[in-house]
Amino acid sequence: MGGGGFLRVRLDLSYDGGPFNGWALQPGLRTVQGTLEEALALLLQRHVRVTVAGRTDAGVHARGQVVHVDLTEAEWLSMPRGHELDPGVALLRRLRGALSRILGDLTGAVEVHDAGLAPEGFDARFSALWRRYSYRIADGPERWDPVLRGITLWHKSSLDVSLMNEGASALLGLQDFRSYCKPREGATTIRELQKFSFARASDGVIVATVQADAFCHNMVRSLVGSTLRVGESLETPAWLYSRLLERRRDAKSVLSAPHPLVLEEVAYPSDTEVLARAELTRARRQ
Numbered sequence: 001m002g003g004g005g006f007l008r009v010r011l012d013l014s015y016d017g018g019p020f021n022g023w024a025l026q027p028g029l030r031t032v033q034g035t036l037e038e039a040l041a042l043l044l045q046r047h048v049r050v051t052v053a054g055r056t057d058a059g060v061h062a063r064g065q066v067v068h069v070d071l072t073e074a075e076w077l078s079m080p081r082g083h084e085l086d087p088g089v090a091l092l093r094r095l096r097g098a099l100s101r102i103l104g105d106l107t108g109a110v111e112v113h114d115a116g117l118a119p120e121g122f123d124a125r126f127s128a129l130w131r132r133y134s135y136r137i138a139d140g141p142e143r144w145d146p147v148l149r150g151i152t153l154w155h156k157s158s159l160d161v162s163l164m165n166e167g168a169s170a171l172l173g174l175q176d177f178r179s180y181c182k183p184r185e186g187a188t189t190i191r192e193l194q195k196f197s198f199a200r201a202s203d204g205v206i207v208a209t210v211q212a213d214a215f216c217h218n219m220v221r222s223l224v225g226s227t228l229r230v231g232e233s234l235e236t237p238a239w240l241y242s243r244l245l246e247r248r249r250d251a252k253s254v255l256s257a258p259h260p261l262v263l264e265e266v267a268y269p270s271d272t273e274v275l276a277r278a279e280l281t282r283a284r285r286q
Contacts (some may be wrong), residue, residue, distance in 0.1 A: 009091070010118040011036075011050075014063045014270075015110040018150060018259065022058040032056070034065070035244070037111055039098035043091075044075055053124045053266040054131045054215065059258035061151065064132075064265040068124040085177035086115040121275020122268075126282050128213075129267045130194060133220050135208040136260045137141075137228075143204050152205060153260045159231030161198050161206060167230045167237030168196040169243060178247040179217030180223050189216050196223065214281075218255055225256035245276075 013036070021029040024039075033050065040048040053066040079090035092115040100107040121127070134151040138144050139159040145152065171193055178189040195211035208227075211219050226243065229235045229252070243252075269277050 003273065005074050007073055008122055009069050009071055009076070009088075010116060010117040010122060011067045011069065011089040011095075011112050012067050012114040013067065013112045015061065015065065016108075017056060017059050017061040019109050020058065022060070023052060023055040025066075032062075032110060032215050033101065035102055036112075038097055038102050040069060042098045042101070043094055044071070052133075053128050054263055056261075056263055057218065057221070057258050060261045060263070061259075062140050062263040065263055065268045066124045066128075066176070068118055068122060070138060074225040088114075091115045098112075103151060104265050119271035119274050121278060123273075123274070123278040124266075126278035127268055127274040128281075129269055130211050130213050131215060131278065132195070132209065132211040132267075133215075133261065134262045134267045135210065135220070135224050135256070136263050137198075137206040137208070138204075139206060139231075145203075151154070151260055151262065153257055155228070157232060159206060159228065160233065161231070163237050164198045164231040164232070168198065168227055170237070170241040171196055175244060176247055177216055177219055177244070179243045179245075179249060179253070180217040180226065182249075184217060187216075191216060198227070217269060221258060222253060224261075225254040226252070228256060229254070 001110055015032050017032070020032050020035070023032045025031055025034050025067050026241065033052065037048050037050055037107070040050070048069060050067040050069045057061060079087040079094065083090065092112060095112050095115065097112055099112070103109055137155055137159065138147070138152050139155040139157065141156075145156050174190065176190050176193045177193070182191050194211045194213070195209050196207050198208050201207050208224055210223060218267055230237055230240060268274060
């Protein structure tokens, strides 16, 4: 149950962030949240609010985004509309149709892949154990592929991956990332950075992997943007940790471009542990 007699439904989705002004609702602007909530409202004939695992900036994509929404039991059971279908399967089919109607020429920019009842106490945001992002960098014109330019940073000069990894490794662990994010008033900037590494894929493109229990606003793009300076030998690897200790933003606080950033996966504990995880996370964020 989602509280107040409602059933909590988990939705797994992906989206192309290019046509949207980020995840979160913004008056007069197309956002992923606004599009999804409009589609749900079309089905339910009432205002709907969803909760997301991780808000993404304008232009940022997602392959493994998770949200929850609370429905009445009657709404859930009516999804098949008399057909012998699982309500989750019916919701998925009807939601895809509603999204297509709302998106028009942008149909396919948001795809819901799974819909089903969430376990007791599940919260898409607070129950999450970690979020993992990827970031593609093509360093040098010989690696610039026009077909993939929409999800790849074209960097003019070659980057030293070993220097980038040397600097990135020093940032791992539980740290205060105030220097690498845009703090929200009253919110903590302490996060556990679990993975931060760079590796060349088979096509020669550098792929960054960034994983943490949660991320502050702009944190991934700030981490990548700063590490690019190390890869260019504009800064030493030790500079990344020195900036962390300063706990402030300055003129060198450069954000990397949003379009190569992809939310790949959000991980959760077992069904019996999602409530305890949500309560623990809420306590830490207060």
